[in-house]
Amino acid sequence: MHEFLHDPIDVIVSFCQNRVIPKRIRWNERNYEIANVNLVHTAREGKKRILYFSVSDKTNFFKLKLDPEYLEWHLVELYSNG
């Protein structure tokens, strides 16, 4: 299953060597432990730099969007294995 979303989510992160590492997300009243951060990339929206985190747990791939100006997190893509 592959979905494109724009759902606000809560994220617990760690800050390590000038990097932000998502550890756990809360979406749809469920917690998901992040097992791997596979790719981090940035993109511009006008003058704003947006960060995207491609992360996964054991069965799901999540693409998270962080707006550093407002510290808002969104789940923008979900891919479930199987």
Add this chain to the structure above:
Amino acid sequence: MHIDMNSYFASVEQQANPFLRGKPIGITGKHKEHSIIATASIEARRKGVKTAMSTYEAKRVCPSIILYPCDPKKYSYITHQFNKIFRAYADCAEQFSIDESFLEITKAATDYFGAVCLAQTIRQRIKEECGEYITCSIGIAQNKLMAKLCSEQVKPNGLTVVQPKNVLSFLDSCQLKDVCGIGHRTEERLNAIGIYTFEQLRKFPLENLTREFKSYGYWLNEASYGRDNSPVVDTIEDPKSIGHSCTLTENTEDEKEMKRCLLELSDRVAWRLRKKGFVARCVRVCIRYFDFTEFVQQRKFIEPTNNGLTLFQTAWQIGNKWRDKAKPVRLLGITASNLTKGKGYQSLFKKERKIRSLQNSLDNLQNRYGSKVWSRASLLYPPNTPSATCS
């Protein structure tokens, strides 16, 4: 040195999403159906899927293929990252395309052994900074022509070195169309005059070659010896044209739908023209029908423009006049060419000056908040109306 990323868009997606790894995937347009394969993963290639194949055809040859929509911003970012790595090691790096670069390493490497060490270091840095699934094939040779030919030899993750003494024997083991600059048609023309190998090309009199191919004959003769004097340049040249195309979600004969699509494309082209400070003297419209036949027509402007509506009006005028109205349309494309630096002409008329002023304000908004900040009312899709896949 030439570095070519392997199955680039697919590798990036497999790096981002581990559930795609080891599976045949095809990167498509924004909408997966009714699109083409921009890149196939190594697994999909092994099953016969090729670049530019329609998704319908790809599914036919590989029913298990996973179609995955492209994410251009992600690919641009990774391209920027690995080119940064290249610039850290090379004397000079030239980005040849989104997934290929030439590196001048004569001073940095000093000899062929040094070049191999440098190649392995770069490969390791890409693995560490971009991800282990993003791999590249590397070619090392005395010039760009040969380095590119080398990098094509072993995929994925290859490293091929051809020293000057081995150039001719290496070329003789390759096919004519393997060399960048010899396409399918040129190969056919060469075959027609009895040339099938580089050895035959070398032996063919230069006089006859130039008679057949004009000045391109000189280049062919040089290529047959593996010679190429073009330098690695780090400067980005001004574009010769700016264009966008759009595959509709369904083949259509609906003029409204086509107009909407063409207007959207025209606005995107015009925005890029203004952003880069260009005006266009010519617009070209391309229409691809359901049967993959194409119609291309262009028109020159009296006054150069960077206005989306002007581009659209001209493109629609020529497109709608000359297209075959009996055939449903699959794809629309618009290209602005004959570009010159400038802001367009200053109109004497108040209404046009007002429109220009409004355009400047919208450009400022777009610069600040991104391209989705405004839209023409006519482009707001009513609910349940299919949009399109644009590139």
